[in-house]
Amino acid sequence: MRFHWSLSSVGDPMRRANAAATTSGLPDLSAHKEFACRAEECGIESLLVAFGFSRPDPITWAAALGAVTSTVKFLVAVRSGIMSPTYFVQQVNTLSALTDGRVCVNAVAGRAPEEQRFYGDHLPHDQRYERTDEFWTICHALWRDDGPVTFTGRYYQVEDALLRTPFVSRDRPEIYLGGSSDQAVALAVKHADCMFTLPDTPSRLASRIQPLLAGGTEVGLLVSLICRPTHDEAVAAAYRLIHVAGESATAVHESARRRTDSVGFGGMYDAAIRESHWPTPYLWTGAVPYLGAPSIALVGSPEEIVAALAQYAAIGVTQVLFMGYPDLEQMTFFGAEILPRVRLGVS
Structure with a gap:
């Protein structure tokens, strides 16, 4: 398995308990630099730099973190409709030159129509996916560099496009896409x-x-990951998390649920409200009403987490993008107590 970590709540573990409109779009850069350096020590392959109106620009932020690291990659998020595909490839290729190719891309179609309109994007869910298809068709053609790119679609028209800024270290970045819908x-x-x-x-x-x-x-x-030396300590930490978030956080995510058109995020929230909070002995949805869909968590001791990962590996899962509560401590614990067991194939 390959392991990644999200920067979304680094330095602010209760960020998701608050409405995005009330949170700062400039995280603590020193905390992120420390986290990025620690990620290299912990065996983390890449760090997700998310996109949104309450976050910094992911490519610029990744460039700053890339300057203080040497091996970890940066999984920069992009939404189609925000910029031209030609310009985006030029940006990513430039970032690859600054980081010696340590760039991969997280393609997202957007999950909150209200926020999409902040950026001038008024398309509904299905049409956003149609546009994203056109976006990546053009991007891949530019990365192949097999001549001028001409594309005429419903959402993008590109004529004889050329880029002389190559991607460093390989032909193109790895592309990750997040989603749960049939279109995704x-x-x-x-x-x-x-x-x-x-x-x-x-x-x-x-x-x-x-x-x-x-x-x-x-x-x-x-x-998400909530791992402690013993099962009981991990479960106690999980329930302590929602106590700290407080009941006011549920109103934040009830409102977010009404505004999202994401199949995965909406479905996860509904299931967390309707079904058991323990679908399996190690998978916990109890924090979802308080901290949102990404807070669905693997909970347990190192041995239990390794066993859980093995069950997912057995059905074909090969990569994991973690969040932690709190991130720095959980990633450090993961690197010391879980990753060595995974690599050795023991629980």
Whole structure:
């Protein structure tokens, strides 16, 4: 398995308990630099730099973190409709030159129509995926560098496009796509190397990811980690998390649920409200009403987390994008207590 970590709440573990409109779009840069350097020590392959109105520009932020690191990659998020595909490829290729190729891309279609309109994007869910298909068709053509690129679509028109800024270290960056809808699956099979999806029980997830595996696309989990030396300590930490978030956080995410058109995020929130908070002995949805869909968590001791990862590996999951509570401590614990066991194949 390959392991990644999200920067989304680094330095501010209760960020998701608050409305995005009230949070700062400039995280603590020193905390992020420290985290990026520690990630290299912990064996983390890449760090997700998310996109949104309450966050810094991911490419610029990744460039700053790339200057103080040497091996970790940066998984920069992009939404189609925000910029031209030609300009985006030029940006990513430039970032690859600054970081010696340590760049991969997280393609997202957007999950909040209200926020999309901040950027002048008024398309509904399905049309955003249609546009994203056109976006990545042009990007891949530019990375292939097999001559001037001309494309005439519904959303993009490019004529004889050329770029003389190459991607450093390989032909193109690895492409990750996040989503759960049928449109996301089809798009991932066509354009992505790996699709990140929210976890479910291994038996239910196995059938859901089969079309991806059959199409030659890897599958990764987007999941939080709450791991402590013992099972009881981990469970106690999980319930302490929602106590700290407080009941006011549920109003934040009830409002967010009403505004999202994301199949995965909306479905996860609904399931967390309606079903058992423990779909399996190690998978916990109890924080979702307080901290949102990405807070679905693997909870347990190192041995239990290794066993859980093995069950997902058995159905074809090959990558994991973690968040942690708190991030720095959990990533450090992961690197010391979980990753060595995973590499040795022992629990």
